[in-house]
Amino acid sequence: MLQHTIDHEIVIEGIGLHSGVNSKLTLKPLAANKGVVFEQKQGSITEEIKAQWSNVVDTRNCTCIGKQNGVKISTIEHLMAALYIRGIDNVLIQTDSRELPIMDGSAAYFYKKLISAGIKEQEEPRQYLKIKRDISFEDEKNNKIELKPYDKGLKIHFEIDFPSKIVGHQIFDSDITEDVFLSEIAPCRTFCEKYQVDYLQSIGLIKGGSLENAVVLDGDKVLNPEGLRHPHECVNHKVLDAIGDLYTSGYQIIGELKASRTGHYHNNELLKILFADQSNYELV
Ligand SMILES: [Zn+2]
Numbered sequence: 001m002l003q004h005t006i007d008h009e010i011v012i013e014g015i016g017l018h019s020g021v022n023s024k025l026t027l028k029p030l031a032a033n034k035g036v037v038f039e040q041k042q043g044s045i046t047e048e049i050k051a052q053w054s055n056v057v058d059t060r061n062c063t064c065i066g067k068q069n070g071v072k073i074s075t076i077e078h079l080m081a082a083l084y085i086r087g088i089d090n091v092l093i094q095t096d097s098r099e100l101p102i103m104d105g106s107a108a109y110f111y112k113k114l115i116s117a118g119i120k121e122q123e124e125p126r127q128y129l130k131i132k133r134d135i136s137f138e139d140e141k142n143n144k145i146e147l148k149p150y151d152k153g154l155k156i157h158f159e160i161d162f163p164s165k166i167v168g169h170q171i172f173d174s175d176i177t178e179d180v181f182l183s184e185i186a187p188c189r190t191f192c193e194k195y196q197v198d199y200l201q202s203i204g205l206i207k208g209g210s211l212e213n214a215v216v217l218d219g220d221k222v223l224n225p226e227g228l229r230h231p232h233e234c235v236n237h238k239v240l241d242a243i244g245d246l247y248t249s250g251y252q253i254i255g256e257l258k259a260s261r262t263g264h265y266h267n268n269e270l271l272k273i274l275f276a277d278q279s280n281y282e283l284v
Contacts, residue, residue: 002125003121003122003126004088004121005088005119005120005122006028006091006114007117011027012025012079012101012109015102016074016100017099018205019098019208023095024095024096025101027091027113031122032122034090036088036091038050038093038095039092040073040098041094047067047069049065053249053272053275059265060265061205061264063075063077065248073095073097075099076248077245079100080243080245080248081107081243081247082110084243104212106240108186111182128254129250129254130149130282130283130284131147131281132149132279135147136270136273137269137270141261143260144260144262146259147258151254153176154243155174156173156256156259157172157259158235158242159260160260162217166222172184172235172238172239185243189215191217191237193217194218197216211223215234238263245264245271248271
Protein backbone atom coordinates (compact mmCIF):
# COMPACT_ATOMS: atom_id res chain seq x y z
CA MET A 1 0.00 0.00 0.00
CA LEU A 2 1.25 3.47 -0.89
CA GLN A 3 0.81 6.71 1.08
CA HIS A 4 -1.99 9.13 0.22
CA THR A 5 -2.69 12.84 0.43
CA ILE A 6 -5.76 14.82 -0.59
CA ASP A 7 -6.13 15.58 -4.26
CA HIS A 8 -6.95 19.28 -3.91
CA GLU A 9 -7.29 22.05 -1.35
CA ILE A 10 -10.49 22.35 0.71
CA VAL A 11 -11.76 24.82 3.31
CA ILE A 12 -13.64 23.84 6.48
CA GLU A 13 -15.23 26.59 8.53
CA GLY A 14 -17.37 26.77 11.66
CA ILE A 15 -17.36 27.90 15.27
CA GLY A 16 -15.02 26.55 17.95
CA LEU A 17 -16.77 24.76 20.82
CA HIS A 18 -14.77 26.40 23.60
CA SER A 19 -13.89 29.81 22.12
CA GLY A 20 -17.23 30.35 20.38
CA VAL A 21 -15.37 32.19 17.60
CA ASN A 22 -15.20 31.35 13.92
CA SER A 23 -12.48 28.89 12.93
CA LYS A 24 -11.33 28.33 9.37
CA LEU A 25 -9.12 25.45 8.22
CA THR A 26 -7.49 25.17 4.81
CA LEU A 27 -6.41 21.62 4.02
CA LYS A 28 -3.72 21.22 1.36
CA PRO A 29 -1.92 18.24 -0.20
CA LEU A 30 1.40 17.48 1.52
CA ALA A 31 4.50 15.51 0.47
CA ALA A 32 4.99 11.86 1.50
CA ASN A 33 6.39 11.03 4.98
CA LYS A 34 5.28 14.41 6.41
CA GLY A 35 2.18 13.17 8.27
CA VAL A 36 -0.69 15.36 9.47
CA VAL A 37 0.75 18.82 10.06
CA PHE A 38 -1.01 21.90 11.43
CA GLU A 39 0.31 25.30 10.48
CA GLN A 40 -1.03 27.97 12.79
CA LYS A 41 -0.68 31.62 11.93
CA GLN A 42 -0.98 34.15 14.79
CA GLY A 43 -0.18 37.67 13.61
CA SER A 44 3.14 37.57 11.77
CA ILE A 45 4.23 34.26 13.36
CA THR A 46 3.56 30.90 11.76
CA GLU A 47 4.15 27.73 13.77
CA GLU A 48 4.09 24.14 12.56
CA ILE A 49 2.72 21.49 14.93
CA LYS A 50 2.64 17.86 13.89
CA ALA A 51 -0.46 15.97 15.01
CA GLN A 52 1.46 13.45 17.05
CA TRP A 53 1.11 11.94 20.53
CA SER A 54 4.31 13.55 21.83
CA ASN A 55 2.92 17.00 20.98
CA VAL A 56 -0.29 16.48 22.99
CA VAL A 57 -0.29 19.13 25.73
CA ASP A 58 -3.85 18.94 27.10
CA THR A 59 -6.44 16.16 27.20
CA ARG A 60 -9.14 17.82 29.30
CA ASN A 61 -12.39 17.98 27.30
CA CYS A 62 -10.56 17.46 23.98
CA THR A 63 -7.17 16.59 22.51
CA CYS A 64 -4.94 19.63 22.22
CA ILE A 65 -1.49 19.70 20.59
CA GLY A 66 1.07 22.43 21.12
CA LYS A 67 4.61 23.51 21.72
CA GLN A 68 6.68 24.62 24.70
CA ASN A 69 6.40 28.26 23.60
CA GLY A 70 2.67 28.13 24.37
CA VAL A 71 1.32 27.69 20.83
CA LYS A 72 -1.72 25.40 20.96
CA ILE A 73 -4.42 23.95 18.77
CA SER A 74 -7.43 22.19 20.33
CA THR A 75 -10.09 19.66 19.44
CA ILE A 76 -8.21 17.88 16.68
CA GLU A 77 -9.75 14.45 17.35
CA HIS A 78 -12.83 14.38 15.12
CA LEU A 79 -10.94 15.57 12.03
CA MET A 80 -8.11 13.14 12.89
CA ALA A 81 -10.61 10.25 12.95
CA ALA A 82 -11.95 11.23 9.52
CA LEU A 83 -8.37 11.46 8.16
CA TYR A 84 -7.58 8.03 9.60
CA ILE A 85 -10.55 6.33 8.02
CA ARG A 86 -10.01 8.03 4.65
CA GLY A 87 -6.38 6.83 4.69
CA ILE A 88 -4.92 10.34 4.38
CA ASP A 89 -1.27 9.94 5.47
CA ASN A 90 -0.06 13.44 4.65
CA VAL A 91 -1.96 16.73 4.81
CA LEU A 92 -1.20 20.33 5.71
CA ILE A 93 -3.88 22.08 7.76
CA GLN A 94 -3.49 25.86 7.83
CA THR A 95 -5.44 27.93 10.33
CA ASP A 96 -5.25 31.15 12.26
CA SER A 97 -7.35 29.88 15.15
CA ARG A 98 -6.49 27.94 18.28
CA GLU A 99 -9.35 25.48 18.00
CA LEU A 100 -10.86 23.39 15.23
CA PRO A 101 -14.49 24.03 14.32
CA ILE A 102 -16.84 21.72 16.20
CA MET A 103 -19.41 21.52 13.34
CA ASP A 104 -22.28 19.30 14.63
CA GLY A 105 -20.11 17.64 17.30
CA SER A 106 -19.50 14.57 15.14
CA ALA A 107 -17.12 13.63 12.31
CA ALA A 108 -19.81 13.46 9.62
CA TYR A 109 -19.02 16.87 8.07
CA PHE A 110 -15.23 16.33 8.16
CA TYR A 111 -15.68 12.97 6.44
CA LYS A 112 -17.93 14.51 3.77
CA LYS A 113 -15.43 17.31 3.11
CA LEU A 114 -12.55 14.82 2.81
CA ILE A 115 -14.55 12.88 0.23
CA SER A 116 -14.92 16.14 -1.72
CA ALA A 117 -11.14 16.73 -1.47
CA GLY A 118 -10.44 13.50 -3.34
CA ILE A 119 -7.47 11.28 -2.66
CA LYS A 120 -4.11 11.14 -4.35
CA GLU A 121 -1.70 8.22 -4.29
CA GLN A 122 1.92 9.07 -3.52
CA GLU A 123 5.08 7.19 -4.43
CA GLU A 124 6.28 6.21 -0.96
CA PRO A 125 5.04 3.00 0.69
CA ARG A 126 2.85 3.27 3.78
CA GLN A 127 4.02 1.66 7.01
CA TYR A 128 1.46 0.20 9.42
CA LEU A 129 1.90 0.00 13.15
CA LYS A 130 1.38 -3.61 14.20
CA ILE A 131 0.85 -4.31 17.90
CA LYS A 132 3.20 -7.10 19.02
CA ARG A 133 2.22 -7.57 22.67
CA ASP A 134 -0.38 -6.51 25.22
CA ILE A 135 0.09 -3.09 26.74
CA SER A 136 -2.27 -1.25 29.04
CA PHE A 137 -2.86 1.85 31.10
CA GLU A 138 -5.14 2.00 34.11
CA ASP A 139 -5.96 5.03 36.23
CA GLU A 140 -6.61 5.13 39.97
CA LYS A 141 -10.37 4.66 39.36
CA ASN A 142 -9.77 1.40 37.45
CA ASN A 143 -10.66 2.94 34.10
CA LYS A 144 -8.54 0.88 31.76
CA ILE A 145 -7.33 0.92 28.17
CA GLU A 146 -5.34 -1.77 26.35
CA LEU A 147 -3.80 -2.50 22.99
CA LYS A 148 -3.47 -6.13 21.93
CA PRO A 149 -2.21 -8.00 18.88
CA TYR A 150 -4.95 -8.56 16.27
CA ASP A 151 -4.09 -9.42 12.69
CA LYS A 152 -7.09 -8.19 10.70
CA GLY A 153 -6.66 -4.42 11.00
CA LEU A 154 -8.02 -2.16 13.73
CA LYS A 155 -10.64 -3.55 16.07
CA ILE A 156 -12.20 -1.62 18.96
CA HIS A 157 -14.02 -2.89 22.02
CA PHE A 158 -15.31 0.01 24.10
CA GLU A 159 -17.50 0.05 27.21
CA ILE A 160 -18.99 2.97 29.08
CA ASP A 161 -21.08 3.14 32.23
CA PHE A 162 -23.10 6.23 33.05
CA PRO A 163 -25.67 6.71 35.79
CA SER A 164 -28.16 8.21 33.30
CA LYS A 165 -30.70 5.59 32.15
CA ILE A 166 -30.43 7.05 28.64
CA VAL A 167 -26.79 5.94 28.50
CA GLY A 168 -26.30 3.23 31.13
CA HIS A 169 -23.91 0.46 30.15
CA GLN A 170 -23.09 0.57 26.45
CA ILE A 171 -20.70 -1.65 24.49
CA PHE A 172 -19.18 -1.18 21.06
CA ASP A 173 -17.32 -4.13 19.57
CA SER A 174 -16.35 -4.22 15.91
CA ASP A 175 -13.64 -4.16 13.31
CA ILE A 176 -13.17 -0.57 12.16
CA THR A 177 -13.92 -0.45 8.45
CA GLU A 178 -14.88 2.62 6.46
CA ASP A 179 -18.47 1.27 6.20
CA VAL A 180 -18.75 0.83 9.98
CA PHE A 181 -17.25 4.30 10.51
CA LEU A 182 -19.67 5.93 8.09
CA SER A 183 -22.84 4.31 9.40
CA GLU A 184 -22.11 3.73 13.11
CA ILE A 185 -19.40 6.15 14.22
CA ALA A 186 -19.05 9.33 12.13
CA PRO A 187 -22.58 10.71 12.85
CA CYS A 188 -22.31 10.21 16.63
CA ARG A 189 -22.00 13.50 18.50
CA THR A 190 -20.08 14.51 21.55
CA PHE A 191 -22.20 14.38 24.70
CA CYS A 192 -22.29 15.78 28.19
CA GLU A 193 -24.50 16.20 31.21
CA LYS A 194 -26.38 19.44 31.81
CA TYR A 195 -24.51 20.05 35.11
CA GLN A 196 -21.19 19.75 33.23
CA VAL A 197 -22.39 22.35 30.71
CA ASP A 198 -23.23 24.72 33.55
CA TYR A 199 -19.81 24.20 35.14
CA LEU A 200 -17.79 24.50 31.91
CA GLN A 201 -19.66 27.70 31.02
CA SER A 202 -18.96 29.10 34.47
CA ILE A 203 -15.18 28.73 33.89
CA GLY A 204 -15.34 30.33 30.45
CA LEU A 205 -15.32 27.18 28.32
CA ILE A 206 -17.80 25.87 25.71
CA LYS A 207 -18.78 29.40 24.68
CA GLY A 208 -19.75 27.92 21.29
CA GLY A 209 -21.63 24.98 22.80
CA SER A 210 -25.29 24.44 21.95
CA LEU A 211 -27.78 21.70 21.19
CA GLU A 212 -26.61 22.12 17.57
CA ASN A 213 -23.20 20.59 18.37
CA ALA A 214 -23.58 18.28 21.37
CA VAL A 215 -25.98 15.83 22.93
CA VAL A 216 -26.93 17.19 26.34
CA LEU A 217 -28.30 14.80 28.95
CA ASP A 218 -30.29 15.98 31.94
CA GLY A 219 -30.83 13.05 34.27
CA ASP A 220 -32.74 10.51 32.21
CA LYS A 221 -33.73 13.01 29.49
CA VAL A 222 -32.04 14.06 26.26
CA LEU A 223 -32.45 17.84 25.94
CA ASN A 224 -31.95 17.86 22.15
CA PRO A 225 -35.41 18.01 20.57
CA GLU A 226 -34.40 15.57 17.81
CA GLY A 227 -33.23 12.99 20.38
CA LEU A 228 -30.36 10.61 19.72
CA ARG A 229 -29.07 9.73 16.26
CA HIS A 230 -28.17 6.20 17.33
CA PRO A 231 -29.24 4.19 20.41
CA HIS A 232 -25.53 3.83 21.28
CA GLU A 233 -24.53 7.33 20.21
CA CYS A 234 -22.50 7.93 23.39
CA VAL A 235 -20.23 4.88 23.28
CA ASN A 236 -19.89 5.22 19.52
CA HIS A 237 -18.69 8.80 19.98
CA LYS A 238 -16.06 7.53 22.43
CA VAL A 239 -14.92 5.17 19.65
CA LEU A 240 -14.73 8.15 17.28
CA ASP A 241 -12.53 10.03 19.77
CA ALA A 242 -10.34 6.93 20.25
CA ILE A 243 -9.76 6.52 16.49
CA GLY A 244 -8.80 10.20 16.20
CA ASP A 245 -6.46 9.98 19.19
CA LEU A 246 -4.90 6.72 17.96
CA TYR A 247 -4.03 8.52 14.74
CA THR A 248 -1.68 10.76 16.71
CA SER A 249 0.50 7.62 16.60
CA GLY A 250 1.15 8.70 13.00
CA TYR A 251 0.11 5.30 11.68
CA GLN A 252 -2.80 3.10 10.67
CA ILE A 253 -2.96 0.43 13.37
CA ILE A 254 -3.07 -3.36 13.16
CA GLY A 255 -4.26 -4.33 16.61
CA GLU A 256 -7.20 -4.32 19.01
CA LEU A 257 -8.03 -1.46 21.35
CA LYS A 258 -9.98 -2.45 24.46
CA ALA A 259 -11.22 0.44 26.55
CA SER A 260 -13.43 0.77 29.56
CA ARG A 261 -14.63 4.22 30.71
CA THR A 262 -11.64 6.00 29.25
CA GLY A 263 -11.05 9.23 27.32
CA HIS A 264 -8.47 11.47 25.65
CA TYR A 265 -6.09 11.35 28.64
CA HIS A 266 -5.97 7.53 28.66
CA ASN A 267 -5.55 7.37 24.87
CA ASN A 268 -2.48 9.59 25.10
CA GLU A 269 -0.99 7.73 28.09
CA LEU A 270 -1.41 4.45 26.20
CA LEU A 271 0.51 5.81 23.19
CA LYS A 272 3.31 7.01 25.49
CA ILE A 273 3.59 3.45 26.89
CA LEU A 274 3.41 1.93 23.40
CA PHE A 275 6.26 4.04 22.01
CA ALA A 276 8.42 3.74 25.14
CA ASP A 277 9.48 0.21 24.13
CA GLN A 278 10.11 -0.78 20.51
CA SER A 279 9.33 -4.42 21.22
CA ASN A 280 5.67 -3.43 21.77
CA TYR A 281 5.16 -2.90 18.04
CA GLU A 282 6.52 -3.43 14.58
CA LEU A 283 6.32 -1.17 11.52
CA VAL A 284 5.26 -3.33 8.59
ZN1 LIG B 1 -15.24 13.87 20.67
